[in-house]
Amino acid sequence: MTYQALYRVFRPQRFADVVGQEHVTKTLQSALLQNKISHAYLFSGPRGTGKTSAAKIFAKAVNCEHAPTAEPCNECPACVGITNGTIPDVLEIDAASNNRVDEIRDIRDKVKFAPTSVRYKVYIIDEVHMLSIGAFNALLKTLEEPPKHVIFILATTEPHKIPLTIISRCQRFDFRRIPLPSIVARLRHVVSQQGIEAADEALSAIARAADGGMRDALSLLDQAISFSNGQLLLEDVLAMTGAVSSATLASLVKAIYEKDAATVLQLLEKMMDQGKDPNRLIEDLIFYYRDLLLYKTAPHVEGAIKGAIVDDAFKHLAEAVPVSNLYETIEVLNKSQQEMKWTNHPRIFLEVALIKLCHQQVSQALPPSEELQSLIQRVEYLEAELRRLKEQNVSAAAATSAPAKKQTKGLKTGGYKTPIGRIYEILKQATHQDLALIKSHWAEMLDTLKKQHKVSHAALLQESEPVAAxxxxxxxxxxxxxxxxxxxxxxxxVKDNLEAILFELTKKRFEMVAVPEEEWGKIREEFIRGKEAKQEQEEEDPLIAEAKRLFGEELIEIKE
Structure with missing residues (x-):
């Protein structure tokens, strides 16, 4: 077989070739230059981020004829032999297939022998978390106190499965997912070395599909080159990976925002006919809405937009769709994505989610302009009243020598003159039937105000109650x-709207007379007292009443 996969051809041979892991390579290079080499290292991180490659580069650097050096020369017999795998002192062991106690015991027995070809024996144990408990125990003592000529480098994608006793004996380096721009730059270097023309959008799509792994990116690039006809285009990558173009996503998002369910279903049907995966599609949608949200809230943050292409369609959507709508949409799509993992019909869940988004109500950020003006006037009035009340409180606190009764009057809000006479007239003619009629329609009246966008009126009447009619x-x-x-x-x-709605509901014209709660108790009590006094007067003996009329009340003495 003469052809080699791109990820093997372009495997890093120097620390400078390891992309996106500068925090690891810089530390290792400093340790090499200062001869501060540990006996055990633990490289952990996602797949395809350079753990095993960094381990082999480190093995070459410590055994290079030009050591101490920050980079292996890759020309001396030691470097060439380690690269080719012909030096027996550098062993790369796959723990997934060599996880028994016997294999680890064999290593433990051989570490005491000095290296035959180079300065250090280096054991690179890949996927070390696959070792059994017995194998870990067999490795423990050797790992703690190995001979001076032995270096262990453990690599794993799941460090939480490694016993803490092993981790505590190693210098740990966490490899991160490689940033999107770094992957694109590396892919651009590879295609230029291979003499292949590739569009920037195609390389970006491959980098997004790789999800932070350089090996995955190179494998996808290799596959895309075979799929294309000499020139790598975005359409080839999308067809190969099953992803959706940014323009198609923009059309779908626009149709969702415009509540055009028919267009949404037509676009979905077209994508399904092209072989798109529903799970991949909903993930692309979530990331597109995420990019819209970040662009809308922080448009100047560099590197915030990772998936979408910021073109005119994207900018128009970012300006049009409200932030609250983006929050709700991401929440609905995320919930549907979780449900799609446990069903045999993910397309149905996707269709339901998209139709649900087409029927969701757009959150109203502000009332209509007329209502907003009313609210502003109300806030200004409240602020003026608050300032006046503060001034009155200061004056009342200063007048400490004034009688308590006067202080109480000073603290009273006093901005409203209660129509006591009109209230007395209503109380004289008041009936339980009229009061019950108004109360039975009161909640409906408040709902009508809200439906008519009279939100401030409804809020003003929320703390009110009809008490007589x-x-x-x-x-x-x-x-x-x-x-x-x-x-x-x-x-x-407020008064006109209230009376008009009550007339529509009750078919009777009622005039509203307002009274504060504090004043109402006093007015009601005085009315009842006057009514009782009048009744007592009407029940007086007719002879006594006639005598008072003839001779005067002061000349008459009544005895039982």
């Missing part, structure tokens, strides 16, 4: 005097 008027009690004043002044047509 006659055939043509009713008394509305407010918890706070300031709300009472705002409703009675009718500057924002």
């Amino acid at each position: 006659s055939p043509n008027a009713f008394v509305l009690k407010f918890k706070y005097e300031i709300h009472c004043k705002m409703a009675a002044d009718n500057t924002n047509y």
Whole structure:
């Protein structure tokens, strides 16, 4: 076999070739230059990020004829032999297939022998988390106190499966997922070395599909080159990986935002006919909405947009779709993605999720302009009242010598003059039937105000309660005097709207008379007391009443 896969041809041979792991390579190079070489290292991280390659480069650097050096020369017999795998003192062991106690015991027995070809014996144990408990125990003592000529390098993708007793005896280096720009730059170098023309969008699509792994990226590139006709284009990569183009996603997102369910289903049907995977499609959608959210909230953050192409369609969507809508959409798609993992029909869940998004209500960030103006006026009025109340409180606190009764009057809000006479008239003609009629439609009246976008009116009447009603008027009690004043002044047509809605609901015209809760108790008590006094007067003996009329009340003495 003469052909070699790209990830083998372009495997890093120097620390400078290891992409995206500068925090690891710089530390190892400093240790090599200062001859501070540990007896055991643990390289952990996702697959395809350079763990085994860094281990072999380190093995060449410590055994290079030019050591101490930060980079292996790759020309001396030691470097060439380690690269070719012909030097027996550098062993690369796969723990997945050599995980028994016997293999580790064989290593333990051989480490005491000095190297035959180079300065250090280096044992590279790949996927070390696959070792059995007995194998770990057999390795433990050797790993703790190995001979001076032995170096252990353990590589793993799942460090949490390694016993802590092993980890504590190693210098640990965590390899990270390789950033998207670094992968694209490396792929650009590879295609230039291979003499292949490749579009930048195609390389970006491969880098996104690799999910931070350089080996996966090179394998996908190798596959894409074979799929294409001499020139690597975005369409070839999308067809090969099953991903969706940014333009198609933009069309789908636009149709969802416009609530065009028919277009959404047509686009989905077209993508399914092209062999797209529903799970991959919903993941691409989630990342597209994520990019929209980041672009909308932080457009100047460099590197925030990782998946989508920031073109005119993307910018238009970012400006049009509200942030609250993006939050809700990501939440719905994420929930559907979780459900799709446990079903045999993921396409159905995807269709349901997209139709649900087409029918979701767009959150209304602000009331209509008229209502907003009313709210602004109300806030300004409240702020003025608050300043006035603070001034009154300061004045009342200063007048400490004033009688308690006067202090109480000074603290009273006093901004509203209660129409006591009108309330007395209503109380004289009040009936339980009229009050019950108004109360039975009160909740419906508040809902009508909200439906008519009179949100501020409904909020103002939320703390109010009808307490008395006659055939043509009713008394509305407010918890706070300031709300009472705002409703009675009718500057924002609260009173007119309230009476109009009640007329539609009850078919009777009622006039609203506002009263603060504090005043209502006093007015009601005085009315009842006056009514009782009048009844007592009417029940007086007719002879006594006539005598008082003839001779005067002061000349008559009544004895039982």
